[in-house]
Amino acid sequence: MRSYGGIALVVALLACVPLLTASNVVLNFMVVALLIALVGQGWNVLGGYGGQYSFGHAAFFGTGAYVTAILQVRYGVNAWFGLVIGIAAGALVGAVTGALSFRSGLRGSYFALVTLAFAEVLRIVASVAPITGAGVGTLVKLDLRWEAFQFQSRAPFYWIILAFVAVSLLIVKRIEGSRFGAYLVAVRENEDAAKAVGIDVVRVKLSAMILSAAITAAGGCFYAQYFLFLDAGIAYGPWISVEALLAPIIGGIGTIYGPLLGALVVKTLGEITKLMTGHAPGLDLVIYGAVLILVVAYAPRGIAGLLERYRAYWPARRRT
Amino acid sequence: MLSPILLIPAVLNGLLTGAVYALVALGLTLIYGVLHIINFAHGALLTCAMFAAFFAHKMLGLDPYLAAVGLTPLFFCLGYVLQRFVIGPAAHGEDRNILLVTLGLAVVIENALLYAFRADTRTINLSYGFNVVEVGPAFLSVPRVIGFGVVIVVALALWLLMRFTDTGKAIRAVAKEKLGAELCGIDVAHIYAVTFGLGTACLAIAACLLLPTYYVNPHAGNAFVLIAFTIVVLGGMGSVAGALLGGLIIGVVESLSGLYLGESLGQVGIFVIFILVLLFRPSGLFGERA
Amino acid sequence: MTEILRVENVSRRFGGLLALDRAAFTADEGQIVALVGPNGAGKTTLFSIITGFLKPTEGRVFYQGAEITGEPPHLLARRGVARTFQIAQPFTGLTVRENIAVGSHLSRPSRAAALAAAEEVAKAVGLSDMLETPAASLTVAGRKRLELARALAIEPKLLLLDEVLAGLNPSEIRDMVPVIQAIRARGITIVMIEHVMQAVMSLAEQVFVLAEGRIIAMGPPDAIAADARVIEAYLGHGAAQRMRGAAHG
Numbered sequence: 001m002r003s004y005g006g007i008a009l010v011v012a013l014l015a016c017v018p019l020l021t022a023s024n025v026v027l028n029f030m031v032v033a034l035l036i037a038l039v040g041q042g043w044n045v046l047g048g049y050g051g052q053y054s055f056g057h058a059a060f061f062g063t064g065a066y067v068t069a070i071l072q073v074r075y076g077v078n079a080w081f082g083l084v085i086g087i088a089a090g091a092l093v094g095a096v097t098g099a100l101s102f103r104s105g106l107r108g109s110y111f112a113l114v115t116l117a118f119a120e121v122l123r124i125v126a127s128v129a130p131i132t133g134a135g136v137g138t139l140v141k142l143d144l145r146w147e148a149f150q151f152q153s154r155a156p157f158y159w160i161i162l163a164f165v166a167v168s169l170l171i172v173k174r175i176e177g178s179r180f181g182a183y184l185v186a187v188r189e190n191e192d193a194a195k196a197v198g199i200d201v202v203r204v205k206l207s208a209m210i211l212s213a214a215i216t217a218a219g220g221c222f223y224a225q226y227f228l229f230l231d232a233g234i235a236y237g238p239w240i241s242v243e244a245l246l247a248p249i250i251g252g253i254g255t256i257y258g259p260l261l262g263a264l265v266v267k268t269l270g271e272i273t274k275l276m277t278g279h280a281p282g283l284d285l286v287i288y289g290a291v292l293i294l295v296v297a298y299a300p301r302g303i304a305g306l307l308e309r310y311r312a313y314w315p316a317r318r319r320t
Numbered sequence: 321m322l323s324p325i326l327l328i329p330a331v332l333n334g335l336l337t338g339a340v341y342a343l344v345a346l347g348l349t350l351i352y353g354v355l356h357i358i359n360f361a362h363g364a365l366l367t368c369a370m371f372a373a374f375f376a377h378k379m380l381g382l383d384p385y386l387a388a389v390g391l392t393p394l395f396f397c398l399g400y401v402l403q404r405f406v407i408g409p410a411a412h413g414e415d416r417n418i419l420l421v422t423l424g425l426a427v428v429i430e431n432a433l434l435y436a437f438r439a440d441t442r443t444i445n446l447s448y449g450f451n452v453v454e455v456g457p458a459f460l461s462v463p464r465v466i467g468f469g470v471v472i473v474v475a476l477a478l479w480l481l482m483r484f485t486d487t488g489k490a491i492r493a494v495a496k497e498k499l500g501a502e503l504c505g506i507d508v509a510h511i512y513a514v515t516f517g518l519g520t521a522c523l524a525i526a527a528c529l530l531l532p533t534y535y536v537n538p539h540a541g542n543a544f545v546l547i548a549f550t551i552v553v554l555g556g557m558g559s560v561a562g563a564l565l566g567g568l569i570i571g572v573v574e575s576l577s578g579l580y581l582g583e584s585l586g587q588v589g590i591f592v593i594f595i596l597v598l599l600f601r602p603s604g605l606f607g608e609r610a
Numbered sequence: 611m612t613e614i615l616r617v618e619n620v621s622r623r624f625g626g627l628l629a630l631d632r633a634a635f636t637a638d639e640g641q642i643v644a645l646v647g648p649n650g651a652g653k654t655t656l657f658s659i660i661t662g663f664l665k666p667t668e669g670r671v672f673y674q675g676a677e678i679t680g681e682p683p684h685l686l687a688r689r690g691v692a693r694t695f696q697i698a699q700p701f702t703g704l705t706v707r708e709n710i711a712v713g714s715h716l717s718r719p720s721r722a723a724a725l726a727a728a729e730e731v732a733k734a735v736g737l738s739d740m741l742e743t744p745a746a747s748l749t750v751a752g753r754k755r756l757e758l759a760r761a762l763a764i765e766p767k768l769l770l771l772d773e774v775l776a777g778l779n780p781s782e783i784r785d786m787v788p789v790i791q792a793i794r795a796r797g798i799t800i801v802m803i804e805h806v807m808q809a810v811m812s813l814a815e816q817v818f819v820l821a822e823g824r825i826i827a828m829g830p831p832d833a834i835a836a837d838a839r840v841i842e843a844y845l846g847h848g849a850a851q852r853m854r855g856a857a858h859g
Contacts, residue, residue: 053419055360104599108415109358113549114598120546121591179715179724186712189701196661196695197713197764198687242427249420282434282538289427296420297410 007173010257011166018155027154031226033267034161035219039240040247040259041168042215047245048254049172049181050208051188055112056119057216057244059097060090062126062235064217065224069138070131072148079149083221090217091210093118098209102202107191116241123236137231140224149225157226164222165260168215172256184208185254216244239285246288250295252304261303266291329458330575336464338571339471340529344544345551345563346475347522353558354495354515355403357415360422363545364429365520369395369527370536371433377444377531384444385466388528392521399520404513434538441537463532474525475564478518482560491515495558543587547574550594556603611638613675614768614799615660620669621823622655629655631823632669637768637816642790642800644814644831646807648844651820653803654696657770661693662686673768688716692766696773696803698753700745700760706732707741709756713763728763735759735789750777754786762793769793771802775809787812811835819843 017030039061047053067089068082077085097118101111126132133139144152151157175181183204186194191201224230243266248254251262269291270284277283299306344366351359369391376387406425411417451462482488493501494511502508526544534540551570555562570590577589615637622630630652637643645653658664660671662683670679678686701709710728711721718724732738735755740748745756754774761769771790775783783806790813794800804810810817810831817834819827821843827834834840838850845853 051416053416055419055423100595100599104602106598106602109419110598110602112360112419113358113553114595117546117549117591117595117598121588121595124588124591177721179719179721182708182712182715182721182724185704186701189703190699192663192683193695193699193701193760194712195663195683196687196693196699197760198684198716199712200684238427242423245420280435281439282431285431286428286435289424289429289431292424292427293406293410293421296417296424297412300412300417 004170004173007166007169007256010260011162011169014162015159018158024154027158029267029271031154031158031161033263034158034165034260035222035226036243036247036267037260037263038161038165038168038222039216039219039244040251040263041165041172042212042219043244044212044248044253044255044259045172045175045215046205046208046212048248048258049175049184049188050205050212052107052205052208053112053245054115054212054241055245056115056117056241057212058236058238058241059093059115059119059122060213060216061220061223061240061244062119062122062230062232063093064090064220065230065235066126066132066138066220068221069140069224069230072140073138074131078147079225080147083149083218083225086221086224087214087217090220091214093217094209094213095206098206098213102205102209119236119238119241123232126236127232132230132232135231137229137234140228140230142228150228161222161226164218169256169260171211171215176256180204180207188254242285242288242292246292248302250291250302252302252307255302255304258302258304265303325457326579327576328456329460330579331572332455332458332460333464334572334575335568336460336468336571337575338568339468340464340526340567341544341547341551341571342564342567343471343474343522343526343529344548345555345567346478346560347519347526348545348548349552349555349558349560349563350478350522351516351519352552353560354491355512357407357418357422358549359516359519360419361402361425361429362519362523362548363541363543364426364433365395365399365541366523366527366544367433367536367538367541368429369520369524370531370534370540371437372524373528373531374442374444374536383446384528384531385470388525391524391528395524396517396521398517400513400517402520403516404509407516408509408512430538430541437538439537439539441535443535444531446532461533463529467529470525470529474522475560478560487511487514546594547590550590550597553594553597553602611640613637614639614673615801616672617656617660618670618672620656620659620666620671622652622659622664623667629823630659630666633820633823633825634669635818635825635828637799637801639767639799640794640797641816642794642802642814644810644817645801645803645820646805646810646817646834647820652823653820654772656820657693657772657803661691661770687764687766690765690767691770692761692764692768693770694754694757694761694772694774696776698750698757700748700753700756702746703744705742705744706737706748706752706756706759709745710737710759710763713760716764728759731759731763734762734792736785751779751782754778758789762798766798768799768801771800771804773803773805775804775806778806783809807835 018027043054043057064086068086071077071082071085072079097115101114106114128134144150183199186199187201187204194201247262247266248259249262250265251260252258266288269287273284273287295302348359348362351357372391373384373387376382377384407418407421410421452459453462453465482492490506490511493506494508498508547570551563551566555566574590581589613636617633617635619632619634620630621632633656647653655664659666662681665680670677672678673691701712707725707728710731711724714724714727718727729741732741735758737755737759740752748756758774775786778786787809790800814831817829817831818825819834819840826839826843827837841850841853
């Protein structure tokens with residue numbers, strides 16, 4: 001699966017889903033799972049490959065979502081333009097927070113703390129600022145035309161988010177085979193050694209952060225179009241920061257398909273929880289938190305890591 | 321705007337609030353100073369303690385100050401168990417993993433409380449809850465003055481513990497030089513757990529002090545914990561004096577910015593300080609280099 | 611002989627501790643220079659200052675005639691100054707080939723080219739049959755060679771080796787000496803911090819002795835070995851006298 005052909009195959013298979021089922025429940029589940037896969041892939045670029053764990057990816061998600069929603073609602077900007085500007089805005093937030101953090105040499109826990117703080121600041125500001133509708137939130141007007149990036153049925157939404165995910169898979173694949181990717185991983189493994197071989201560590205981290213933010217912001221923009229409602233807790237809340245890191249960690253941190261696998265697992269867990277206990281708020285996150293701890297304790301390289309371990313045993317068994 | 325009639329009460333109230341912040345921060349800085357981990361679960365544990373104190377009052381009719389006597393050892397044990405049997409083993413000693421495990425714990429605890437008790441805000445009503453004592457131009461709420469006193473006592477008790485008991489010396493040894501301490505026969509895993517337990521015990525006391533004048537809901541702890549992080553970073557990670565001084569300073573800053581900027585933006589002010597300190601002076605006033 | 615490195619009156623304080631006290635030395639192009647001295651003398655600190663990981667409290671460093679004091683490590687690496695670390699710092703999650711390739715990438719944007727170049731460098735240091743081994747499972751000797759390989763991969767003109775022979779057994783040391791000589795034969799200047807005296811004697815043309823932050827002696831290896839001040843620095847006050855007394859008596 002380590003080739004562009006592999007990506008094409010996976011995407012083609014996934015594209016068949018709306019052709020195989022008309023169930024809105026299934027389609028909705030898959031749309032949300034792919035959305036988390038996208039946001040998770042964004043996190044994966046910075047956290048998985050770069051080794052910089054952000055606990056505040058909501059900052060980019062929410063910025064993408066709010067920018068595109070506000071542009072449409074208050075300024076009549078076309079939704080597709082809104083998408084582009086939303087991604088740029090998210091990337092800008094990434095650039096600013098990254099520049100501030102990395103220039104100051106923040107790493108590890110301190111970096112995680114700062115990202116958490118930035119996301120919280122944005123959440124608080126969004127919850128009181130008039131432009132976001134403060135406590136009431138922002139409602140994107142229903143306008144079911146493809147020009148307005150809204151569709152009557154879920155299938156077009158599904159194919160669009162799948163396209164976004166496909167692009168993110170290609171981006172990560174490209175990174176893996178490039179000098180930037182080698183430098184990113186070197187920075188993750190040993191910053192001092194990286195400097196000693198000529199790597200501009202700050203620049204590498206910053207580039208990763210900007211890319212990561214842009215991908216995540218695209219997810220935010222999509223969310224705004226699909227759900228048509230935002231408030232500060234949705235846009236900048238901890239739920240998305242947690243899911244953004246949970247998906248890649250479960251699926252396999254620092255791998256191409258990790259976030260996709262992980263997102264499917266996370267969302268399936270969420271559905272199972274809902275089926276068993278109803279829509280009580282909070283229980284799904286409890287499960288997610290517990291799974292996070294278990295994965296870190298027993299399978300730190302996620303599903304991809306387990307598959308690798310299994311593959312290492314298999315040839316030996318066949319020989320005997 | 322700057323008249324003493326407004327300023328003095330704001331400052332005094334700030335000091336009283338700041339003392340409780342300092343207690344929360346004290347737990348956090350203790351854990352960092354010894355285990356060298358940033359405990360992302362601190363806020364959730366505080367919320368947990370507040371719920372415990374709330375229900376102690378509601379179901380057992382216990383006055384929060386009395387409840388503290390029972391809750392403190394209980395939460396010490398909780399912290400001990402969490403560090404010894406969850407965080408320590410799961411993390412395999414790697415920094416990145418510890419980050420994720422404490423985050424996971426935070427998510428589990430906070431959302432378990434959300435699931436069990438819904439998002440409603442609860443308060444308790446004490447007979448003396450609204451009593452005030454007059455100090456100059458200020459009317460200070462009695463529970464908060466008591467709170468201030470208790471924090472001083474706790475800080476003193478911790479200092480005595482660290483200075484004069486064997487456990488305290490062991491804790492200081494592990495904080496300074498873990499390998500050497502281990503070679504001297506100190507059970508590091510046990511000391512780590514004891515320290516974590518002390519941190520959560522501080523939270524239990526803080527929760528009981530806050531209950532008379534504050535509300536309880538599953539997100540309450542978070543509000544305090546970002547403040548606690550700001551204090552710890554300002555005062556210096558691992559510095560007890562820094563946590564206390566920082567707490568008082570932040571309490572006053574919050575009070576004054578609440579006076580001039582209004583409630584919700586006051587919170588943002590604290591975050592901004594937090595981010596600024598992290599970016600420009602992460603070692604804080606008294607602490608070690610980040 | 612053109613001078614490639616000049617360290618001028620470099621001092622470095624850490625709080626109350628004066629780790630380096632007006633240390634100075636030079637290296638000419640194509641030389642192998644050794645920096646020796648008892649533990650804690652400040653040798654690694656000096657390396658860190660030369661390569662930009664630390665700033666000196668006083669003093670200046672010149673490379674190829676231009677001042678480089680305080681420039682960041684990655685810029686110096688790009689200009690041709692490479693270093694190894696006293697405690698080997700591999701990229702633990704990567705294989706030997708991937709490790710070296712990170713260095714090769716400096717002048718090669720293409721992944722394929724960097725990986726191929728890494729193979730060449732591995733051959734030069736004798737790691738050819740370990741290319742796919744994860745760096746984490748190398749022995750000490752392997753890690754030292756990897757350190758060396760990675761530094762060579764950036765095609766430096768000046769190579770600073772920090773105790774590259776430490777922890778090696780005598781046969782491993784014997785294998786490394788020709789590797790180092792071969793590197794110099796390619797025109798790379800080498801400055802080495804070393805405790806293994808046999809290597810210093812057989813490799814270095816010029817030796818500088820650092821003790822308590824100060825350069826106390828300089829010269830060719832045999833002169834240094836007989837220098838009383840050097841003996842005292844290693845063996846303590848009066849040792850030179852005692853040794854002379856024992857030799858005569």
